[in-house]
Amino acid sequence: MRYWLMKSEPTVFSWDDLKQAPNQTTCWEGVRNYQARNFMRDQMALGDRVLFYHSNAKPPAIMGVAEVVKTAYPDSFAWEPHSKYFDPKSSPEHPIWVMVDIRYCHDIDPPITLPQLRQIAGLENMILLRKGSRLSVQPVTPEEWAVIMEVTHSQGSC
C-alpha cells in the first residue's frame, strides 16, 4: 500500500463535501498536470491512503484521511465543452487525463495546518513543504505517514 497527499481548494471541493457525498465517495476529476496524472495512472492502487489537504485555505491544512476505492480511469470532464476541466486535446477515443475515486476514511481532528507541518520533525523533505512545490497529487513516504499519524491522535477504520 502506498501513501499520497491530494490537494483541493475548499471553495471548490472541501473535506466536508467529501463527507457529505453519496457513499462518502467522489471522483477526483480535474488533474491537469502530467506528473500528478502519472502518479494516479501508474502507481495508485486500491486501498492506498490519501491525506486530504486544503490548499488556498486559511490556514492550509491536512483535513483527514481518505482511501482509493477505484483506480485510474479516463477523466470524462476533459471532453465536456462546458466543464472548466475541458481539454480539447482529450477525447473518448484518446483520453489524456485520468481520475480515481476516493472515499472518506477518518478526520484528522484537529486538522494539521501548514505552519504546524513545517515544525514537525521528520517532515523536512515532504514534497508539500518544498519551496515552489505545486504538485496536486504527490507521494508521501511511509516514514512521513507514520510521523503524521503519530502527531494526530485521530484514528478510524475505513
Place this chain on the structure above:
DNA sequence: GCCAACGTTGGC
C-alpha cells in the same frame, strides 16, 4: 492583491 515558482506554449 501580490508575487515567486513552476509548467506550457509557440516562434524560431
Place this chain on the structure above:
DNA sequence: GCCAACGTTGGC
C-alpha cells in the same frame, strides 16, 4: 531544441 512569454498555483 531553445527559450521568452504567458498562465496557473498557492502561500502570504
